[in-house]
Amino acid sequence: MAEPSGTARDPEAVSRFVEHFAAQMVEAGMSRMPARVFGALLASDAGVMTSAELGEQLKVSPAAVSGAVRYLSQVHMVSREREPGSRRERYRVHGDQWYEALTNREAVLKRWEDALREGVTSLGADTPAGRRLAETLAFFEFVEKEIETMMERWRVHREERFGRE
Amino acid sequence: MAEPSGTARDPEAVSRFVEHFAAQMVEAGMSRMPARVFGALLASDAGVMTSAELGEQLKVSPAAVSGAVRYLSQVHMVSREREPGSRRERYRVHGDQWYEALTNREAVLKRWEDALREGVTSLGADTPAGRRLAETLAFFEFVEKEIETMMERWRVHREERFGRE
DNA sequence: CCTTAACTTCACAAATTTCTGAAAGAAGCG
DNA sequence: CGCTTCTTTCAGAAATTTGTGAAGTTAAGG
Numbered sequence: 222m223a224e225p226s227g228t229a230r231d232p233e234a235v236s237r238f239v240e241h242f243a244a245q246m247v248e249a250g251m252s253r254m255p256a257r258v259f260g261a262l263l264a265s266d267a268g269v270m271t272s273a274e275l276g277e278q279l280k281v282s283p284a285a286v287s288g289a290v291r292y293l294s295q296v297h298m299v300s301r302e303r304e305p306g307s308r309r310e311r312y313r314v315h316g317d318q319w320y321e322a323l324t325n326r327e328a329v330l331k332r333w334e335d336a337l338r339e340g341v342t343s344l345g346a347d348t349p350a351g352r353r354l355a356e357t358l359a360f361f362e363f364v365e366k367e368i369e370t371m372m373e374r375w376r377v378h379r380e381e382r383f384g385r386e
Numbered sequence: 387m388a389e390p391s392g393t394a395r396d397p398e399a400v401s402r403f404v405e406h407f408a409a410q411m412v413e414a415g416m417s418r419m420p421a422r423v424f425g426a427l428l429a430s431d432a433g434v435m436t437s438a439e440l441g442e443q444l445k446v447s448p449a450a451v452s453g454a455v456r457y458l459s460q461v462h463m464v465s466r467e468r469e470p471g472s473r474r475e476r477y478r479v480h481g482d483q484w485y486e487a488l489t490n491r492e493a494v495l496k497r498w499e500d501a502l503r504e505g506v507t508s509l510g511a512d513t514p515a516g517r518r519l520a521e522t523l524a525f526f527e528f529v530e531k532e533i534e535t536m537m538e539r540w541r542v543h544r545e546e547r548f549g550r551e
Numbered sequence: 552c553c554t555t556a557a558c559t560t561c562a563c564a565a566a567t568t569t570c571t572g573a574a575a576g577a578a579g580c581g
Numbered sequence: 582c583g584c585t586t587c588t589t590t591c592a593g594a595a596a597t598t599t600g601t602g603a604a605g606t607t608a609a610g611g
Contacts, residue, residue, distance in 0.1 A: 238505040250415020266514040340403040349431040473587045
């Protein structure tokens with residue numbers, strides 16, 4: 222059973238989740254600090270935290286928070302807002318926005334594809350290596366298209382299950 | 387136009403591709419040496435190379451090759467074979483095997499899901515944070531299923547385009 | 552405008568990761 | 582069985598990455 226609203230959550234339970242979740246993201250290639258910041262936001266009830274709150278909860282310096290959120294907004298995993306009537310900055314995870322960003326590795330895919338295309342050309346499309354690269358390239362192009370339609374299906378699925386937010 | 391078969395390929399063109407491709411893999415989270423070794427294999431005509439060949443081409447020590455191929459076989463991106471009648475080990479990329487492995491991040495997905503499930507429980511399924519985590523979890527579960535069907539579609543697509551190998 | 556709160560940038564220290572050389576460990580071959 | 586060839590392991594050096602403190606920048610509010 223959940224706490225009555227207004228009661229502070231168990232900070233230790235939050236921290237355990239944040240660190241555990243962040244560890245998975247790190248393993249998947251993300252740097253530690255952005256992963257932790259993201260985890261903290263994801264586990265916050267409001268889905269919004271200030272720099273100070275993030276720094277305090279994660280026990281890190283303002284500089285570390287600054288670097289992490291800069292990265293996270295660049296990859297569109299959080300958005301930053303100015304708190305009206307204050308110099309405080311706030312960072313938010315939108316319920317859906319962030320995993321849309323996760324699949325928006327399109328830029329990444331594109332660069333893989335560029336590298337492969339260049340390889341096919343420079344090694345020769347009619348060499349065994351060139352053919353292998355071409356097939357790999359075709360795979361990435363396929364995946365790119367598939368991800369798009371998958372996200373469309375997800376949006377439908379999500380609406381059914383969670384309703385619009 | 388391609389070289390007549392039997393002619394050595396331009397080592398510089400190969401190297402350019404390998405390093406460029408490896409750089410993308412690194413950016414996507416893979417360590418440098420495994421990425422380079424994988425690139426070298428991918429760009430080889432035979433799709434097979436010995437430790438010595440890898441070390442020589444990449445200008446690295448046997449120890450570095452050893453570590454890289456250990457990692458690559460663990461994640462099923464290459465397979466190792468014993469060259470018959472020799473102590474030489476050979477490493478191979480199968481045309482298709484490796485990107486099957488790439489999408490076989492299922493283990494990774496599973497761990498993300500575990501972390502999220504634990505978070506939903508410990509933060510409370512009826513809290514705002516718990517609901518956010520639950521939706522994220524649902525997304526991952528959805529993706530996991532989708533990847534499976536996507537790979538089935540790819541195999542069909544591939545057969546049409548490249549024929550069986 | 553000046554003060555002050557908040558965020559950012561930067562140089563550096565600490566921690567981590569990566570690669571090497573050397574030594575030890577397997578496995579074919581005589 | 583020992584010799585030889587190849588691979589792996591391991592300790593440590595080198596390089597890279599990460600996070601901090603301190604100074605610098607911006608903008609709200611008197």
